[in-house]
Amino acid sequence: MPILETKGLTYTYSPGTPFEKTAVDHVDLSISEGELIGVMGHTGSGKSTLIQHFNGLLRPTSGQILLEGKDIWEDKTKIRDVRFKVGLVFQYPEYQIFEETVYKDIAFGPKNMGLDENEIKRRVLETASDIGLREELLERSPFELSGGQKRRVAIAGVMAMEPKVLILDEPTAGLDPAGRDKILSHIKAYHERTKNTILIVSHSMEDIAGFADRILVMNHARLFCCDEVKRVFGRAEELTEIGLDVPQITKVFMRLRQKGIDFGKEVYTVGYAKELLLRELRERGRL
Amino acid sequence: MLRDITIGQFFPGDSIIHRLDPRFKIIITIIYIVMLFIGRSFWCLLVGAVFTVMAILLSKIPFKMFLKSVKPLLPFLLITALLNLFLVDSGETLFQWRFLKITEGGLNISVFMMVRIVMLIMGSSLLTYTTSPITLTDAIERLLSPLKKLRFPVHELAMMMSIALRFIPTLIEETDKIMSAQKARGAEIDTGSFMNRARNMIAILIPLFISSFRRADELATAMECRCYNGGEGRTRLRQMHSAARDYIALAVTLLFLAAAIVISILTK
Numbered sequence: 355m356p357i358l359e360t361k362g363l364t365y366t367y368s369p370g371t372p373f374e375k376t377a378v379d380h381v382d383l384s385i386s387e388g389e390l391i392g393v394m395g396h397t398g399s400g401k402s403t404l405i406q407h408f409n410g411l412l413r414p415t416s417g418q419i420l421l422e423g424k425d426i427w428e429d430k431t432k433i434r435d436v437r438f439k440v441g442l443v444f445q446y447p448e449y450q451i452f453e454e455t456v457y458k459d460i461a462f463g464p465k466n467m468g469l470d471e472n473e474i475k476r477r478v479l480e481t482a483s484d485i486g487l488r489e490e491l492l493e494r495s496p497f498e499l500s501g502g503q504k505r506r507v508a509i510a511g512v513m514a515m516e517p518k519v520l521i522l523d524e525p526t527a528g529l530d531p532a533g534r535d536k537i538l539s540h541i542k543a544y545h546e547r548t549k550n551t552i553l554i555v556s557h558s559m560e561d562i563a564g565f566a567d568r569i570l571v572m573n574h575a576r577l578f579c580c581d582e583v584k585r586v587f588g589r590a591e592e593l594t595e596i597g598l599d600v601p602q603i604t605k606v607f608m609r610l611r612q613k614g615i616d617f618g619k620e621v622y623t624v625g626y627a628k629e630l631l632l633r634e635l636r637e638r639g640r641l
Numbered sequence: 642m643l644r645d646i647t648i649g650q651f652f653p654g655d656s657i658i659h660r661l662d663p664r665f666k667i668i669i670t671i672i673y674i675v676m677l678f679i680g681r682s683f684w685c686l687l688v689g690a691v692f693t694v695m696a697i698l699l700s701k702i703p704f705k706m707f708l709k710s711v712k713p714l715l716p717f718l719l720i721t722a723l724l725n726l727f728l729v730d731s732g733e734t735l736f737q738w739r740f741l742k743i744t745e746g747g748l749n750i751s752v753f754m755m756v757r758i759v760m761l762i763m764g765s766s767l768l769t770y771t772t773s774p775i776t777l778t779d780a781i782e783r784l785l786s787p788l789k790k791l792r793f794p795v796h797e798l799a800m801m802m803s804i805a806l807r808f809i810p811t812l813i814e815e816t817d818k819i820m821s822a823q824k825a826r827g828a829e830i831d832t833g834s835f836m837n838r839a840r841n842m843i844a845i846l847i848p849l850f851i852s853s854f855r856r857a858d859e860l861a862t863a864m865e866c867r868c869y870n871g872g873e874g875r876t877r878l879r880q881m882h883s884a885a886r887d888y889i890a891l892a893v894t895l896l897f898l899a900a901a902i903v904i905s906i907l908t909k
Contacts, residue, residue, distance in 0.1 A: 372703070411821050434827055442825040450822040452847035462844070466827030497851075511826060 355423050357551050358385040358408060358440070358519055362417035365403055369415065377403040379575040380417070385553075387518075390545055391580075392562030393555040395572030396597035401555055402445075404572060405521050408553075409440035421519075438467050441517030445524045447508030448501065456482075456499070456507050457492040463515040474514075481513040484544045486536060502533035506540070513544065519551040520544075526561060534561070559601040563587065563622040571598065584620040603627050650810075651773045657886065658700040658771045663780035665887040669894045670768045676898050677757055677764075680905035686756055688901045692894070693760050693767075700771050710766035711759055718758055725751035774806035776879070782872075783881060796872025804860070812853065819848045 365378040377400045385391060395401040406412045407419055410426050410433040419426050426436045441463075444450065453459035457478055464474045482492060485506045491499065496507050509525060525541065526534040542565055545552050553570075556562050562569060562583075569586040571578040573596040579586060587593070590600045590608060600608075600622070607621040617634065621627045653659075658666075677689045697707060711718070731746030769777070782799035789795050820830055828841040 371705075406821065409825055411824060431832075434829070434832075437825055437827055444818065444822045444825070447822065449852055450819055450826075450844075450848050452844050452851075462828075463826040466829075515827065 356384040356420075357387040357422055359383065359420040359423075360407070360417065361420070363404070363407060363414050363419060364416045365400075365407065365412060366415045367403075376575050378407070378414075381577045383570070383577065383580060385519075385551060387551055388549045389567045390552045390565060391554070392566035392569045392583075393553055393572070394557070394559075394562065394569060394598055395578075399572040400575040401572045402523060405442065405523060405553065405555065408519065408521060409442045410436045411442070438463075438515050439517055440519045440521065441512040441515050443509050443512045443520070443522045443525060445527060446505075447512075447525075448504035451496045451504060451508055451511075454495060455493055456487065456496050459496050459507055460492075460510045460514050463511055467515060477514045477516065478510075481510040484513060484547070485510045485540045502529055502536065505529065505533070506537065509537070509541075516548075517550070519553070521553040521555075523555045524557065525554065526556065526558065538565075559587075559599055559604075559622075563601045563604075571596075583622060587622045588620045650769065652702050652706070652770050653773075654701060654771065656699060656701045656771070658696060658767070660886070661771075661890055662881055662883045662887045663772050663776045664784055664881060665883060665891055666768055666772055667777075667780055667784060669890060670765060672894050672898055673764050674761060676894075676901045677760055679898075679901050680908070681753075682905065682908040683753065684904045684908055685901045686753065686760070688897055688904060689760055690756075692897045693763055696767055697763070700767060702767075702770050706770065707763045707766055710770075711762050714758075714762060718755060721758065722751045722755050725754055775803055778803035778806065779877070779879070780881065796875075800872075808856070811856070812849070815852055816845065816849055819845050819852075 360381050360383045363378055363381040363383075364376065367373065367375045367377055379400075381404060393401050393405065403412065407414055408421075410419075413427060421436060421439060426433065451459050453462060460478045460481060461474050464477050469477070478492070479489070482489065487503065487506055487510065491503070496504055499507065505525070509522065513520065522541065525537055529537065538561060541552065541554070544550075554562065554566070566583055568580060569583055570580040571586060571593070578592075578596060579589070587600045587604050590604060593600055603624050604620065604622045607617060607627065610617070617630055621630060661669075673689070673692065676692070677686070679685065680688075697704060726743055726747050727741055729747035729750050730742065730744055732749075733745045734742060735745055735748065736743040772780075778799045781802065782795055785793070785795045785798070823841065823844045824830060828844050829837050830841055830845070833841075
């Protein structure tokens with residue numbers, strides 16, 4: 355059974371006014387437990403609107419969202435429980451930090467769940483180490499931290515609710531390469547440890563290509579595709595047409611194919627490209 | 642919920658009302674308000690109503706938007722109407738139940754005040770709907786510029802106003818975002834007990850304050866980078882020119898005002 359499913363999901367902003375706009379149009383999706391999915395789409399393609407449906411922040415104009423096979427809007431009063439099961443980290447989440455100490459801010463979510471002090475403490479310590487925050491930082495004010503550290507505090511705040519599905523909206527936006535790699539590697543480690551489902555929205559193809567199982571592409575409010583990484587990047591021309599890009603290394607190999615050097619495979623990570631090239635060179639006896 | 646706020650909202654367009662000189666538009670709006678408050682009879686209001694309908698039709702903005710502008714002030718309107726209805730005691734008694742008493746005079750004044758306030762809101766909404774906030778504050782600055790001689794900081798005032806207006810939509814959007822983010826962490830904002838909701842307001846207000854200060858700081862730096870040092874010697878990109886249509890619009894408005902005055906004297 356898929357953990358998250360949408361059926362004909364449609365959302366219209368300000369219906370009946372001159373500003374009416376359909377941001378999500380009949381999207382059918384199915385996400386299995388434990389998957390790591392990259393979400394892509396140009397600005398205004400509806401990806402942010404889409405992910406806000408998964409935890410019930412937005413209510414679809416029509417269509418359904420099923421969490422573990424149950425319509426999340428079946429019982430309106432239980433929508434908070436959905437938010438604990440599907441954790442959503444917004445873009446620039448550091449702007450939502452408000453507590454006096456890092457510890458308290460991470461504990462905000464678990465506290466809202468009504469957990470007892472010991473459980474809260476366990477979760478805060480665990481997620482802090484998951485996301486790479488040293489323990490001595492926990493008693494500091496979050497406003498004294500660096501940008502990257504603040505971002506990690508905010509992500510930990512959602513992780514500490516131990517959601518079955520974790521959704522991150524551009525977790526690396528505006529960070530330097532070191533900060534970006536740090537966050538991505540921590541998310542990856544968290545995924546490996548908990549085996550939870552993760553969705554990451556990102557503009558950077560390089561980020562996503564490296565470790566997503568599948569890629570979901572939105573285009574003009576519609577689902578363009580949701581498929582394995584290699585198949586998605588195999589449609590490079592179409593992606594370019596809808597304003598997206600493929601990883602640079604994929605472009606290099608596409609050019610090579612145009613020049614008659616075909617490796618017969620889709621290449622989207624540098625590591626794999628290196629392996630492939632070395633193997634090819636060995637076969638040709640040049641190494 | 643927050644998206645319904647229409648204060649200071651501007652609907653770009655190319656109608657005759659949009660093209661009027663904003664200085665004239667402000668003066669016309671002031672005359673309009675005087676027109677509404679000058680008379681005490683329904684006939685005077687009728688003059689105002691004709692003027693309002695005419696202006697709204699010329700602006701080509703859907704009438705629905707004007708109804709929307711009245712909506713946030715509905716509670717205030719109802720309270721005014723109810724107070725007038727029950728407290729004014731003049732003329733024939735229409736209805737009595739214990740101490741509650743509705744008289745003809747009360748009913749009249751209650752309806753009269755309602756209509757007057759609704760027209761007041763609609764008229765001033767028309768001004769903000771058809772004039773962008775920036776040109777509006779520019780016009781205010783120009784209209785108040787004689788006060789500069791009295792060392793009144795006209796330019797600074799106008800600048801503060803335009804900055805404040807400029808940031809209303811930004812802050813609304815920001816509040817919306819922070820609310821969603823805290824809701825995603827299980828904060829009860831629309832639901833839950835009163836105490837819980839009050840406590841969770843802190844989770845929204847603190848990030849909002851911090852981001853406002855950050856924005857103010859960034860804006861100040863950006864302004865300084867562009868050598869802003871007040872209104873002294875500053876020229877404008879958009880000059881305001883009054884054309885024949887502005888004077889015609891003013892003349893028409895004054896005609897309506899005259900009509901209202903005449904009617905209020907006749908019906909006294």
